[in-house]
Amino acid sequence: MLGENHALFIEFPELQDKIKELKNSDEHFKQMSDRYHHLDHKIRGLECNNIPTDDTHFTQLKLERLQLKDKLYSLLSN
Numbered sequence: 001m002l003g004e005n006h007a008l009f010i011e012f013p014e015l016q017d018k019i020k021e022l023k024n025s026d027e028h029f030k031q032m033s034d035r036y037h038h039l040d041h042k043i044r045g046l047e048c049n050n051i052p053t054d055d056t057h058f059t060q061l062k063l064e065r066l067q068l069k070d071k072l073y074s075l076l077s078n
Contacts, residue, residue: 003048006040015076029075039065
């Protein structure tokens, strides 16, 4: 679905407390979650505003977001 919000709180609602905790206590987690949020915002902006972009660039953004999501989930589940 175009323009869908993939914020961590939406993706992992059962882990909201852990997300908040790690954002406050783990600088590496905070940096990764900030980058994830930035990528999600950028991707949604491109999708919702029909901004022309190269398919390779768009795919690269989505892949980076997915990889970050996997890393963040790994930290959250430990």
